[in-house]
Amino acid sequence: MSDASFLHPYRLLPTESAARDIAWELYESISELPIVSPHGHTDPAWFAKNEPFSDPSSLFLAPDHYVLRLLNSQGISYDRLGVPRKDGGRVADGRSAWRLLCENWHLFAGTPSRLWVEHSLNLYFGLDEPLSADNADAVYDTIDSKLKEPELLPRAVLDSANVEAIATTEFALDPLEHHKALKNDGLIGRVITTYRPDDVTDPEAVDFVDNIARFGEVTGEDTTSWSGLIKAHGVRRAYFRDYGATATDHGVPGAATADLAEHEKQALLDRVLKGKFAPEDAEQFRAQMMTEMAALSADDGMVMQIHAGSRRNLDPHLMAKRGANLGADIPGRTDYVGGLKALLGRYGNAENFRLILFTLDETCYARELAPIAGYWSSVLIGPPWWFHDSPNGIRRYLDAMHETAGFYNLAGFNDDTRALLSIPARHDVWRREVARFLANMVAEMRLAKADALVLAKFLAYDSAKRAYRLQ
Amino acid sequence: MSDASFLHPYRLLPTESAARDIAWELYESISELPIVSPHGHTDPAWFAKNEPFSDPSSLFLAPDHYVLRLLNSQGISYDRLGVPRKDGGRVADGRSAWRLLCENWHLFAGTPSRLWVEHSLNLYFGLDEPLSADNADAVYDTIDSKLKEPELLPRAVLDSANVEAIATTEFALDPLEHHKALKNDGLIGRVITTYRPDDVTDPEAVDFVDNIARFGEVTGEDTTSWSGLIKAHGVRRAYFRDYGATATDHGVPGAATADLAEHEKQALLDRVLKGKFAPEDAEQFRAQMMTEMAALSADDGMVMQIHAGSRRNLDPHLMAKRGANLGADIPGRTDYVGGLKALLGRYGNAENFRLILFTLDETCYARELAPIAGYWSSVLIGPPWWFHDSPNGIRRYLDAMHETAGFYNLAGFNDDTRALLSIPARHDVWRREVARFLANMVAEMRLAKADALVLAKFLAYDSAKRAYRLQ
Amino acid sequence: MSDASFLHPYRLLPTESAARDIAWELYESISELPIVSPHGHTDPAWFAKNEPFSDPSSLFLAPDHYVLRLLNSQGISYDRLGVPRKDGGRVADGRSAWRLLCENWHLFAGTPSRLWVEHSLNLYFGLDEPLSADNADAVYDTIDSKLKEPELLPRAVLDSANVEAIATTEFALDPLEHHKALKNDGLIGRVITTYRPDDVTDPEAVDFVDNIARFGEVTGEDTTSWSGLIKAHGVRRAYFRDYGATATDHGVPGAATADLAEHEKQALLDRVLKGKFAPEDAEQFRAQMMTEMAALSADDGMVMQIHAGSRRNLDPHLMAKRGANLGADIPGRTDYVGGLKALLGRYGNAENFRLILFTLDETCYARELAPIAGYWSSVLIGPPWWFHDSPNGIRRYLDAMHETAGFYNLAGFNDDTRALLSIPARHDVWRREVARFLANMVAEMRLAKADALVLAKFLAYDSAKRAYRLQ
Known part of the structure; x- marks a missing residue:
């Protein structure tokens, strides 16, 4: 939409x-x-x-404590968000974490994180609608492929x-x-x-x-x-x-x-x-x-x-x-x-x-x-x-x-x-x-x-x- | 008015x-x-x-610390507002207290108490103007009689x-x-x-x-x-x-x-x-x-x-x-x-x-x-x-x-x-x-x-x- | 301007x-x-x-701690603003201090001091534009001469x-x-x-x-x-x-x-x-x-x-x-x-x-x-x-x-x-x-x-x- x-x-x-x-x-x-x-x-x-930057999640999700914390506050654990553990224990892969972010994008209504991420994704990857469960994979793929281009x-x-x-x-x-x-x-x-x-x-x-x-x-x-x-x-x-x-x-x-x-x-x-x-x-x-x-x-x-x-x-x-x-x-x-x-x-x-x-x-x-x-x-x-x-x-x-x-x-x-x-x-x-x-x-x-x-x-x-x- | x-x-x-x-x-x-x-x-x-609730003052005035405190702040004592004393000493009756509230209704300009009370009185008792010295008794009587009705x-x-x-x-x-x-x-x-x-x-x-x-x-x-x-x-x-x-x-x-x-x-x-x-x-x-x-x-x-x-x-x-x-x-x-x-x-x-x-x-x-x-x-x-x-x-x-x-x-x-x-x-x-x-x-x-x-x-x-x- | x-x-x-x-x-x-x-x-x-008040600076500048402090905050010293010293050491004269104020008038954008001073200068001395390096001397002279008049x-x-x-x-x-x-x-x-x-x-x-x-x-x-x-x-x-x-x-x-x-x-x-x-x-x-x-x-x-x-x-x-x-x-x-x-x-x-x-x-x-x-x-x-x-x-x-x-x-x-x-x-x-x-x-x-x-x-x-x- x-x-x-x-x-x-x-x-x-x-x-x-x-x-x-x-x-x-x-x-x-x-x-x-x-x-x-x-x-x-x-x-x-x-x-x-x-x-080049490696992948969408390690660029947009894993290092952004604003985004991580708000998702955790709604019961979405850092394991599921792919945040590395000191003990090397298994955490979600980048794509799964990205999906979780997109599915829960409504939680960011009114937050500056939403403004920043949408603006960035629009500027560098042409996003023209909010993240959602529907577009999660497509957006992930778009980012992933563009990250390798010289302009990024x-x-x-x-x-x-x-x-x-x-x-x-x-x-x-x-x-x-x-x-x-x-x-x-x-x-x-x-x-x-x-x-x-x-x-x-x-x-x-x-x-x-x-x-x-x-x-x-x-x-x-x-x-x-x-x-x-x-x-x-x-x-x-x-x-x-x-x-x-x-x-x-x-x-x-x-x-x-x-x-x-x-x-x-x-x-x-x-x-x-x-x-x-x-x-x-x-x-x-x-x-x-x-x-x-x-x-x-x-x-x-x-x-x-x-x-x-x-x-x-x-x-x-x-x-x-x-x-x-x-x-x-x-x-x-x-x-x-x-x-x-x-x-x-x-x-x-x-x-x-x-x-x-x-x-x-x-x-x-x-x-x-x-x-x-x-x-x-x-x-x-x-x-x-x-x-x-x-x-x-x-x-x-x-x-x-x-x-x-x-x-x-x-x-x-x-x-x-x-x-x-x-x-x-x-x-x-x-x-x-x-x-x-x-x-x-x-x-x-x-x-x-x-x-x-x-x-x-x-x-x-x-x-x-x-x-x-x-x- | x-x-x-x-x-x-x-x-x-x-x-x-x-x-x-x-x-x-x-x-x-x-x-x-x-x-x-x-x-x-x-x-x-x-x-x-x-x-049924008993009477207007014991419903709207005596239990409302927001209203009592603001009247006290303007020198209207709790005795005059009918707030009971532990020693059983005499305090004003409900109607007198109600009149005091109405006479001093201007003191509530801009307060949430005014919004809440006016809205409540309108909803349940049809009040369509601010409380005042002029309407104090009539409003009291209206409330008093309606309180006994089944809808209240x-x-x-x-x-x-x-x-x-x-x-x-x-x-x-x-x-x-x-x-x-x-x-x-x-x-x-x-x-x-x-x-x-x-x-x-x-x-x-x-x-x-x-x-x-x-x-x-x-x-x-x-x-x-x-x-x-x-x-x-x-x-x-x-x-x-x-x-x-x-x-x-x-x-x-x-x-x-x-x-x-x-x-x-x-x-x-x-x-x-x-x-x-x-x-x-x-x-x-x-x-x-x-x-x-x-x-x-x-x-x-x-x-x-x-x-x-x-x-x-x-x-x-x-x-x-x-x-x-x-x-x-x-x-x-x-x-x-x-x-x-x-x-x-x-x-x-x-x-x-x-x-x-x-x-x-x-x-x-x-x-x-x-x-x-x-x-x-x-x-x-x-x-x-x-x-x-x-x-x-x-x-x-x-x-x-x-x-x-x-x-x-x-x-x-x-x-x-x-x-x-x-x-x-x-x-x-x-x-x-x-x-x-x-x-x-x-x-x-x-x-x-x-x-x-x-x-x-x-x-x-x-x-x-x-x-x-x-x- | x-x-x-x-x-x-x-x-x-x-x-x-x-x-x-x-x-x-x-x-x-x-x-x-x-x-x-x-x-x-x-x-x-x-x-x-x-x-009569003595002169523009001792009226508008020297006693106004709001104005002095803001000028000091931008590196304009109290000596240059003519604020007297206890040791009698030399400080700027009134006219020099006044010029400094006017040259730096842009620093007061958005401050109440600007509103107050402009309103006062307009009311008593007919100022109809902001203070500036250009009008500093003229405004000083206008104030200085009017201060002796009975209406002031x-x-x-x-x-x-x-x-x-x-x-x-x-x-x-x-x-x-x-x-x-x-x-x-x-x-x-x-x-x-x-x-x-x-x-x-x-x-x-x-x-x-x-x-x-x-x-x-x-x-x-x-x-x-x-x-x-x-x-x-x-x-x-x-x-x-x-x-x-x-x-x-x-x-x-x-x-x-x-x-x-x-x-x-x-x-x-x-x-x-x-x-x-x-x-x-x-x-x-x-x-x-x-x-x-x-x-x-x-x-x-x-x-x-x-x-x-x-x-x-x-x-x-x-x-x-x-x-x-x-x-x-x-x-x-x-x-x-x-x-x-x-x-x-x-x-x-x-x-x-x-x-x-x-x-x-x-x-x-x-x-x-x-x-x-x-x-x-x-x-x-x-x-x-x-x-x-x-x-x-x-x-x-x-x-x-x-x-x-x-x-x-x-x-x-x-x-x-x-x-x-x-x-x-x-x-x-x-x-x-x-x-x-x-x-x-x-x-x-x-x-x-x-x-x-x-x-x-x-x-x-x-x-x-x-x-x-x-x-």
Whole structure:
């Protein structure tokens, strides 16, 4: 069944005609702008090797925790969805899993996943109706055969999607092998890495003590002393910059930062390296590390990102059986005002410092983040993140943010995705919602249309380049 | 004064005409569906005895804490509103209280109480204008005389309102006398009970220690041992199921759950049965009991409801003079992610388990509840509760919930009322708001109208039956 | 460049034409009502001396922390904006600072500051286009010359703005010199003071111990004893009432209140007067003082205001270099239910007591404040405050508040400003948003237009007079 609303050109725009006409004009002015994707989780191996993707399910289903989790919530197990098990136990094959997805496509009504997947399948595979039990096999076959064509090789996808720059994210100990290959091909700049040192800043990370030792080896610094540890970061940050990194990223449960005395820092490091420490020690170590990272950023100019607020791996059975990042992470309340006090009190207005804040706690938008970004010269606010980069999520974000932060303290859009083919779809939702929001302001006579056109381009394109210091 | 907007057919629907036409079509498709009322507080004696209600004030005013509290907030005392005192002191008679309500009807502008009362009075008593000082006596007399007519007997009200099933709520020690009578009349199934064992799960409940002893007598189990106590619940749950119960319900201040070792459980029980315990003991007892109830539900299939977040009896004078449930309960912040960690970590994906979560803290909708329901197979989200089952409350709920949870993780509507005659009005508000919300999605080209028609019926009717396992 | 949307008559009103027509009718009915400004921070010296304002920058830029902070957030330093330094170091002159403001006017797109400043400059100086680099000098000269004209003297501004009453805010130890002069001129009543005793109720206030000693001298009471301290407040409150005060105001980090035993109070006072005390002591002192102020208000009828939730002076460098109230105060989470329990449990329904609550934490609107105001007879809710008295802020406030509190538990509008010339602009935004909100309710058939007209006048005018007991 094909229906008129399937990817309608006016989707997400205002329904009132005067506002919609303005929104359409704004949207048209930005819909074809190049894509700047300064934060995300695509695999650098794709771009380095430029090999075809394997099959529909491993491309669209297995790595998409949004889709997996919603199907699980309706009683469709990860085994039946073909999600690999650590014990090598049997799980469904790709085609069976794909059928299950299609048969249950109605469950995604109203979700951003539906928008993203339908848009992607339309753009790359010509889908012109919703997935269903009826078309499951045909769509699977279409995707499967097209995946081998040159236009669907990873680099071709970057071209056709008009991706000007895309950042991947690597841990501090990552050797950046794929980025080396990319450098040889002259692609660094278009594809860049990001320094995400959670493996050596979080005492609760897997193998933390070993990681710190390896960090010392890799950088030639003595990482058992606090000053050596910080120097090691300096060395490694420079290494990442060689592969295009303009930013660091930090995934933390809360927004805590600290400003300890020197002797306290060394004592803390000693405790965590012994491997026996209290949860409070881990929290304080992460907190102090945030402040150290700010100091390094104020010095070397790398943009610091904090992604705070996810309570990770809340399903112990899932973690034991299949591992992390499969849908059992849930947001919690986050305190940015108290948490960032130490860091901002020191570096908040430092000249060369830039800090981009992300949250999973929407209550902080108007109460904390907009006022923080609206005062400190270093701070920009990242786009709505994870569960919130959806149409209504973007509406709530723009509503709560713009009056106190102003539009110019926003960092533009991040797609933050592992799903390469969904990148155009995700940026399109942002651009439509930006057009919608600004058009409503114009229709309410709060904003001149000329200013709205400038702001639309800013939010769709310029702001991300500026925020991440991309040239 | 009669005015055009009084219960206008288009009330609550979108004002933009294209969206309104769609909303109207959706609304018409669901407005006459049978009512499923799977959680509420009507009195089973009404249905068992089927006697006439006594008088307008004791029907519409005295039991309605929404109305009482708002009048009190404007300085109209509970004495003047005829709310009984424990000391038997004189309070206003029903007619005087009714007049006060009518004279002050303007205070309810914009409140859901006004919608519910006007709709109910129109439906059952033909009211066609707002209450006022002018019509107070006439309306009182009309209601008073009609209450004796057969069409206003409780069972007739169930018929005319097209109530397919309605659940009452009883404590664990309730003998279910009225449900026995209903069983004799073949009405169990249409009227069902719900197992709400707060009287024996909350150490801070009135007469808790005595209750535990009686619980042992009633069930024939040794409720001074932890395993005996759990067995007693099993026995009593089966008894409630004999009277139609498909669900349990738990009113708790927070969402805490625990997973204690066996010996800790017994030690905790010993402490609370001595009657001398710390507030933390009470909290831990309730928390562990939630996990035990989940275990029993995973076994016997009864749907578990958690109503969390009310800070009760905050006015000590009101409590002393008149008792509980009269308006001095205020919501507080609630932590579902941390609170439910123990319970969900054990039973969150258990095959036969179903958990319906309610909140008074709207900040949890998008941040915690939608992600929780969108992962765990057991969890559904209850409708907006208490202060939030209002037009704007429903809008905020649907806005915040649907993108991450999907519509199919919602449990439909509960009227949750003590006011029998308001049930059609409350469901009507929900149905109008559902039609409004879906119509706006259709008008924004985010949803096909055919899908919206299915979802409207699901949210108005199917979802409640499915969620509560009603046949 | 002049553009059609600049201060368009329909600005902020609904875009859908039926709703807009209703909104326009409502707005027209209230746009010319006198202004009641019952809480704010204008300088009483202006009205007492009635001298011309000095120059554009010191009027529009230097005292406006909203404008300063946003410019700082984009890297424009306070030195360049001409904000005085404590060390007397050189800062930019007024004209240079003004140019910077105008050149960067695009940064304010979408902010309430832009609305307020443009409206004020239009009203008093005929500006008919946005500020820009091009018109910076001309606008500066226009303002500068007009400031000396009689129609821009402070009292003339009160007249032309149709200000019926305006409250200033003074600390307990303020001698009220200017109010004495106003009294001689027969202006008390139109200009009134407000009793804000933070200087003697907050142990963490600058010079607190000295203040308590001076408080004793000024009032003739022994402020080293608890009962003497309370008596001193009684004396001082009466003094403030002589200069028109009908209200007290309390700026506190949280909403904590306490109900200590007599001996605990004295011990607490002894500790804080020694100047060596724990942060918890300071918190408890403030908390107990709130309850004492309530007791005094229940006795003398002064309306008590609590402004809770600002985390102050978070930039230590700014504080050291230039002082307080310059933009580095950020809101934090606030707990009204737990915090106010002691105070409301005692005085919440006291006959003569009135308490107006303000918040910077919007999550409390629907969850805590509306239910609190909707029960306790003493409580009204103040308008959206500080970062939230903006168009979208007002929309969120009315949305979240009206269903549970009812419109009649709202205290109307406060402009809360230091900027005299912005007062009409700020009230105008409130009136437009009230008209918009009520018009949408009328268009949705939830409210009769006749009722909307009454409510519009109530919210624009009557409610503030009633709430603050102004005659």
